[in-house]
Structure formats: structure tokens, C-alpha cells
Amino acid sequence: MSMLMDDYNKRLSQLHSTLDILLKEYDRLPDAAYQVFSIEAEIRSFELRKDRLNLEFSHFNCSMCKQKITDADEPVRMGAKGSFMICPRCIRTINQIKGTTELEEQLGLKSPGTVKQDCEGPLKPLQAEKLIRKSEKCWLVHEVVADLFYRVGRRRNNLLHSWIEEMSDRLNMLKDQKQLLDELRTLIPDSHTQILSLQFQIQDLQTKVDRIKGGKLPYRCSQCGVWIKEGGNPTFFGTYTICSNCKEVVSNVMTTSEAEKKHGLTSGTIRRDNSRGLLDKYKKHGLFRMSGKIWLIHDVVILDKYKELKSEDTPVMQGSEISSDLSQRSASIFNRVMESRRGD
Incomplete structure (x- = not known):
């Protein structure tokens, strides 16, 4: 095992060296964005293989991101029996959502309303990824936006996959040109050579576009750490990636007024209970906190305090119920061994 890990580490070191060279020669490199993307994908692929060798088993999964809760984690327990568990990664994700005023203070922006104005303009592409969203009259922004946009000179290109779109547009243009030359083949001298050239291009x-959109390359969620393989244009901005579960975690952070409307609570209920100290236990972990001049609350607090918070229990395989997934079978065997040891 150690030799295999050494081989992975050696290969990763080589790939990182290659990436450094490509970044250094970026302006001279043809299809530079794709070449860098390709090497980064290889790096992630080897990191995925390493992680699979270091697989840790756990009896519990986070009720939000569905990832394993290890012995080193200290989850937040909620619900009637404490069966709804939130891992430290999701707690961190929730606390990264800020109101525009708090983010402006964090960035040291001297013009109030700058972030709010940008949410209506250049930051719009991030709405689909839940990194910004409007909660009643307030804009809520993930703090990663500071790194993606504000700390790099407010460049909008950092928020767009322009090179992927340009590659797709160029592919469609070449296909149109080839089709036209095929139709005019008998009229244009040397059209055969031009058609062959277009065909190779x-x-x-097409190979590059298929590789990007084919759902074969691994991406690692920057929030919960899960490995993602999904078809279509990947959700990533530079080195930042976010999975669908974490998007849901982020989108469930809201203002108190939105929370009251969503769950049919009387207006002012949360403010009243906050003044009475009935929500203090949620403040400890940032599930209910003040951001600038507004209070932010996670949906799970409303369910726990005013409704019913249910946890999805992971079924334990019994008898002949054998999973087709190798990792699940291994986890099942491991859990049974641990249960038998505790019984002894």
C-alpha cells in the first residue's frame, strides 16, 4: 500500500510541476485554458484515487451534506433525540453566507451598496449556483464571492466559463464551414484539402468538449469535500466547486422575514423569541446570527424550534441484502464486525 501511495504522490508532484510550466507559458500556449483545465483534472483524478485508498468508515452521515461524520468530527445534534446531525463542514458553509453590509465591511469597501448593486449586475451568473440570492429585500452572498470577484479586481470573466463557450462556438462554426465546403466541393479548387483540415479540427x-461535459472528470466540492461527476458544464469557478447538496445548504440560509413567511409563522415571532433568549442555543454554531444589521437563520432552526425536524435514517442491510457497490459491502462488513465486538 505504501508503495502505491508513493507512486501516486510522485505522479501528483509531476503533474503539479507540469501545471506550473503551463501557467508560466500561458500566453504562448494554444488552447491554454483547456490545457490547464486538463492537467488540473488529472490532478483531481489522482487525488480521488488516493482518497479511495484512505477510505474511512462511519456509522453516521451528516443530515445535510450526506457525507460521513468521522470520529474526529464534533457534529451539532438537533431534533427530538439528537438524530439530526450537522457536520462541521456544513456549519462552516452556513456561516459563510453574509448580508451585503457584512461583506462590504469585511472587504473594506468604502461605498455602501456596492455589493448590492453588483448582485443586480456582474454577479448575476452566481445566482444559479446559489452563491448569491435574494431573501425578501436583502441580498445574501457567499463569502467565496470575495475571492472570485472582489479580490481580483472585480473582473466578470472570473465568473464565466467563457473559454468553454468559446470552444463550443468555434466547434459549431467549423461544422458550418465544413458543411458549406461539402456543398460547394465541385466549385472550389483544393476544397478536398480544406475539408480534411476542418475535419481534423x-x-x-469535439473530443475536448466531450471530455469537459461528459461527466467523466472528477470535481471535489470545496464545501463538503465530496467527489462529483456530473454531465454538462461543470459548476466551478477557478479552483472553487460546489455540489448540489451544499447548494441546498446555502440556499436554506435566509432572513427571519423570509423564514416566517415560508413556514407560516406570525410576523415578529422570531424576533420575539430571540429577545426572550429562546434561540440562544442556535447562535453558538451560527445557525442563527446577525450579519450587519440583519438576522440570518437557517431553515433547520425553524424546523427544530417550531415544526418537526426529521432525520433520514440510513437503512442497515440485513441477511441477504447485499449491495452491488463494493464500498457499501465493505462498509457493511466493517459495521457488523464492530457491532459484534461491542456485543462481546
Whole structure:
């Protein structure tokens, strides 16, 4: 095992060295964005393989991101029996959502309303990824926006996959050109050579586009650490990636007025209970906190305090119920061994 890990580490070191060279020669490199993307994908692929060798088993999963809660984690327990568990990664994710005033103070922006104005303009592409969203009259922003946009000179290109779109547009243009030349083949001298050239270019670009959108390359969620393989344009900005579960965690942070409307609570209920100290236990972990001049609350607090918070129990395989997934079978065997030891 150690030799295999050494091989992975050696290969990762080589890939990182290659990436450094590509970044250094970025301006001279043809299809530089794709070449860098490709090497980064190889790095992630080897990191995924390493992680699989270091697989840790756990009896519990986070009720939000569905990832394992290890012995080193200290989850927040909620619900009637404490069966709803929130891992430290999700707690961190929840606390990264800020109101515009808090983010402006954090960034030292001298013009109040700058972030709010940007949410209506250049930051719009981030709405689909839940990194910004409007909660009643207030904009809520994930703090990663500071790194993606504000700390790099408010460049909008950092928020767009422009190079992927450009590659797809170029592919479509070449296909149109080839189709036209095929139709005019008998009229244009040397059209055969031009058609062959276009065909090779189309094949090259098609392979690259398929590789990007095919759901074969691994991405690691920057929030919960899960490995993602999904078809279509990947959700990533630079080195930042977010999975669908974490998008849901983020989107469930809201203002108190939105929470009251969503769950049919009387207006002012949360403010009243806050003044009475009935929500203090949620403040400890940032599930209910003040951001600038507004209070932010996670949906799970409303369910725990005013409704019913249910936890999805993970079924334990019994008898002949054998999973087709190797990791699940291994986890089942491990859990049974641990249960038998505790029984002894």
C-alpha cells in the first residue's frame, strides 16, 4: 500500500510541476485554458484515487451534506433525540453566507451598496449556483464571492466559463464551414484539402468538449469535500466547486422575514423569541446570527424550534441484502464486525 501511495504522490508532484510550466507559458500556449483545465483534472483524478485508498468508515452521515461524520468530527445534534446531525463542514458553509453590509465591511469597501448593486449586475451568473440570492429585500452572498470577484479586481470573466463557450462556438462554426465546403466541393479548387483540415479540427475540438461535459472528470466540492461527476458544464469557478447538496445548504440560509413567511409563522415571532433568549442555543454554531444589521437563520432552526425536524435514517442491510457497490459491502462488513465486538 505504501508503495502505491508513493507512486501516486510522485505522479501528483509531476503533474503539479507540469501545471506550473503551463501557467508560466500561458500566453504562448494554444488552447491554454483547456490545457490547464486538463492537467488540473488529472490532478483531481489522482487525488480521488488516493482518497479511495484512505477510505474511512462511519456509522453516521451528516443530515445535510450526506457525507460521513468521522470520529474526529464534533457534529451539532438537533431534533427530538439528537438524530439530526450537522457536520462541521456544513456549519462552516452556513456561516459563510453574509448580508451585503457584512461583506462590504469585511472587504473594506468604502461605498455602501456596492455589493448590492453588483448582485443586480456582474454577479448575476452566481445566482444559479446559489452563491448569491435574494431573501425578501436583502441580498445574501457567499463569502467565496470575495475571492472570485472582489479580490481580483472585480473582473466578470472570473465568473464565466467563457473559454468553454468559446470552444463550443468555434466547434459549431467549423461544422458550418465544413458543411458549406461539402456543398460547394465541385466549385472550389483544393476544397478536398480544406475539408480534411476542418475535419481534423472538428474532431480535436469535439473530443475536448466531450471530455469537459461528459461527466467523466472528477470535481471535489470545496464545501463538503465530496467527489462529483456530473454531465454538462461543470459548476466551478477557478479552483472553487460546489455540489448540489451544499447548494441546498446555502440556499436554506435566509432572513427571519423570509423564514416566517415560508413556514407560516406570525410576523415578529422570531424576533420575539430571540429577545426572550429562546434561540440562544442556535447562535453558538451560527445557525442563527446577525450579519450587519440583519438576522440570518437557517431553515433547520425553524424546523427544530417550531415544526418537526426529521432525520433520514440510513437503512442497515440485513441477511441477504447485499449491495452491488463494493464500498457499501465493505462498509457493511466493517459495521457488523464492530457491532459484534461491542456485543462481546
